[in-house]
Amino acid sequence: MAELLRRKGVVDEEFLQGLVDTVYGTCTMCQRCTMFCPYGISIAFIVRATRSLAVSQGLTPPGLASGLANALEYGNNLGISEEDYRETVEWQLEELQAEMPDAVAPMDKKGAEVLVTFHPRDIKFYPQNLYGYLKLYNAAGLDFTLTSSKGWDSTNIGLFAGDDPAATELCGRVVAAGENLGVRTLLSAE
Ligand code: SF4
Known part of the structure; x- marks a missing residue:
């Protein structure tokens, strides 16, 4: 510099x-x-x-640029579709319910205390981590919700890349998701 x-x-x-x-x-x-x-x-x-x-x-290095393009289009840097996201959550909840029959994973629950967000790799590559998070939130009795909107990715690849407008857009989506649901707290995975 x-x-x-x-x-x-x-x-x-x-x-x-x-x-x-x-x-x-x-x-x-x-x-x-x-x-x-x-x-x-x-x-x-x-x-x-x-x-x-x-x-x-x-x-912008190509690897970051493609992740950023994914984030802007799909709402997460790995390009996971809403359908795949929902299916992964349902799958891990089902697994968890075999161990904790009363476990829940509310999606878009208005007025929940906490909005939980995730690193996309925990959805795409390490769903066992999602299992762990859900188990912890349920065991703690947390009043939480997930969101199906494009605000569930807690990483901000725009910030990491150095792209200020993109960073602002991605951050704004998470904030909007929390505000739309009326939560008091945002729990960021990263
Ligand atoms: S990686 Fe961390 S410790 Fe190393 S130069 Fe960058 S800011 Fe400093």
């Missing part, structure tokens, strides 16, 4: 590609270094700002 400033933004494609490789490939923006930096330099902030710059130049 300093080099970019030094050159006043006059850089070639090779430089930009190196920048992209660095900001997407070497830092997860966890901010751990910021917590310990004696000068208070936020590497994560610099990386995040540079990712936005990359997005503005159409340089």
